[in-house]
Amino acid sequence: MAVEFRAGQNAPLATPSVRFTATASVPVDLCALVVDTHLQVASSQDVVFYNQPQTAGVRLDGDALVVEPGRLRPDADRVLCALGTEQVTPVDTTLTDTAGTPLATFRIEPVAGETALLCWEIYRRGGDWKIRALGQGYAGGLAELFTAHGVEVDDPEPATPPAPQEVPPLETGATCVRMWQIFEDASRSAAAYVSAHEYAHHRLDEELSAAVADPSARTGDAAEQARARAHRRCDELIAAAEVRYTDDSEQLISELAALEGALPAALASWDAPAWRRPGEAADGVRIGEVTAPDRGPLRVPFCVPVPLGRPLWVDGDAEAAAPVASALALRLLASRPGSLLHVVDPAGAMRQLTDLAGSLLAGPPVHEVAGVRAKLKGLADAADLDALAASAGDAHHPEPRVLVVSGLPHGYGSDDLLHLVRLTQLAAAQQISLVMTGTEDEGVDSPAYRILAEAAQHVPSDEGRFVDPWTRTDWQFVSDTGPSDPERIRAVVRSLECRRQEI
Incomplete structure (x- = not known):
């Protein structure tokens, strides 16, 4: 029976070949990156996707991606199994052996607009191979994921920036629901931010452990450079997460500001124009605000x-x-x-x-x-x-x-x-x-x-x-x-x- 993994969970890989599959409510594009200890590809030949269906030790096989660790190039440290989708959607992923027996499953629910997902990594630990569930997402799609791991991606033609969109009018009786939708968006963005921090520090611990695994190589310039690279990679992951979270927060702040003038008094701030308009019923009341000062200035009613x-x-x-x-x-x-x-x-x-x-x-x-x-x-x-x-049929209210x-x-x-x-x-x-x-x-x-x-x-x-x-x-x-x-x-x-x- 397959084990249901959580992000960061790992286990030994006891089969010489593993198949990676994924299902979602929309089509998915499977891909893989063969990377070194710094999570960088050596060349474009280390990428497997629909336009380049195989490299040493990794190939696309129908709707599955097959990894044979023993056939990877000698200096490869790990394989990152990933996927891309055209829209944000939860994804169920599975690893099976050559006979199709499930080994592990992992469900990923994007929380901040990610359309490219790092799902699993198959990595070397000493003389053995292991699997780990990842769950890291990229809102910029596969192009952002590839670039982050050293793949050169052709720049797309600059697109004409879209015209500013007005906030759609509030439906009668739906204002409280709209506030909760904004809060849900804020919560999912915050969860992605927290998860990215945890992943970055988890990765840092793993890379620092690997850097000192060999007692004979724990000191010297090479060891110092390995530790510096690990810290730099952690800082880069955290910085990227902070940029995404800041962008999300600014979007929500803008949306709240645009809604303020349309809210009924019971849901609006005390100096809002609604308190000067004729009586307007509301489907809810504001009882406070939620905020996270350590994560930024966003305050949601x-x-x-x-x-x-x-x-x-x-x-x-x-x-x-x-x-x-x-x-x-x-x-x-x-x-x-x-x-x-x-x-x-x-x-x-x-x-x-x-x-x-x-x-x-x-x-x-x-x-x-x-x-x-x-x-x-x-x-x-x-x-x-x-x-x-009322129970007797009196129409009086x-x-x-x-x-x-x-x-x-x-x-x-x-x-x-x-x-x-x-x-x-x-x-x-x-x-x-x-x-x-x-x-x-x-x-x-x-x-x-x-x-x-x-x-x-x-x-x-x-x-x-x-x-x-x-x-x-x-x-x-x-x-x-x-x-x-x-x-x-x-x-x-x-x-x-x-x-x-x-x-």
């Missing part, structure tokens, strides 16, 4: 769809979480023109919001513990009645509401938490967007509290770590704390007031 599938819980004490909860409340109000705001705030941490946004409140905010139970019970009972009416509950669990009794659970269960159907703040307290002996903490999507009150769902790459998440200038908050509130009057 982090958005969640509305209506909220889960309540948002801002982690931290009431005072620290208040700016984030206030920003979320204003954005949720903007996402559904005509929404009203309810605030339950026994700690008094949300007073700036309630003072500035008084005209958007559905009723007096609760700033005392004594008023918490009646408020939450009244909201939960009303939501229950609305749900019953309740007004969208935003409920901010601050300072959990302190100041809230068991019944209060149960009312919140009821609201959580009815929120999506009854157009209730629920924002909670609080610190998780393991000492609270309440099943309702644990249900709330587990059901919510947690948001840090300042910064936190986020691992993207596509490539598992690390990002820094920075929460949206709203405008720092009270006058800017007043302008946002006035915009929301105008939107409500238009309904």
Whole structure:
């Protein structure tokens, strides 16, 4: 049974001949490079591809590439098995023996526009031969791959640069999706950058190990030159990866800048023109940004769809979480023109919001513990009645509401938490967007509290770590704390007031 390899994994080669094949959703062009210890070809005769189907020890055989290490030129150190495609696509590769028995498989998923892939290397280690899965990609196609390994490639005729393309118009209800697509592109580019770094350092370790493998040759000019070449090759690989990542980031930054003017207010920055336009519903809200300062200046808005599938819980004490909860409340109000705001705030941490946004409140905010139970019970009972009416065929639709509950669990009794659970269960159907703040307290002996903490999507009150769902790459998440200038908050509130009057 074939072993499924990961990038960098190696194993001994126990067969005198190995066949390399690949499958993808588009046609692939197999090729091979016979290289020395510095990964460079000696001449154009060391390249095997459709226009030159064989060289000593390597040949194309139908849809397979056959390598016979024992027949390579004497000073060859390894064979790089590669392929090219016309478009970016995942590729499944396989190595088999002469009888067609699979030896190893390796799946490669390009993450940064690569259309040429180094898949496997068959390399000499002492008197034996080994195989290693690579997975290194080249966005410039086979021409870039060949050039990187010393093959002279004819320069193509200079092409007329394409005219600048305008960002296609945003489809109604697709803006949050577009933000996630940009984040996915950023994640895949970052993963390629990280992978290239790891590959370069892995290659450096291998080449330095080879340079000192012979004790009699560990010192002297030849050894120093071998180590210098290994470090230079590592630096070149890292530099190429940084150029590709920088180009990708600049493209995404440009795309985000072009989109900014078209985003609805709930997804836009606080000084965007959307806050001065008539009420415009949104399919999501911005809750922060993801960034990686060690990888460059790219900052991608982090958005969640509305209506909220889960309540948002801002982690931290009431005072620290208040700016984030206030920003979320204003954005949720903007996402559904005509929404009203309810605030339950026994700690008094949300007073700036309630003072500035008084005209958007559905009723007096609760700033005392004594008023918490009646408020939450009244909201939960009303939501229950609305749900019953809807199930009976009543065509009445309740007004969208935003409920901010601050300072959990302190100041809230068991019944209060149960009312919140009821609201959580009815929120999506009854157009209730629920924002909670609080610190998780393991000492609270309440099943309702644990249900709330587990059901919510947690948001840090300042910064936190986020691992993207596509490539598992690390990002820094920075929460949206709203405008720092009270006058800017007043302008946002006035915009929301105008939107409500238009309904």
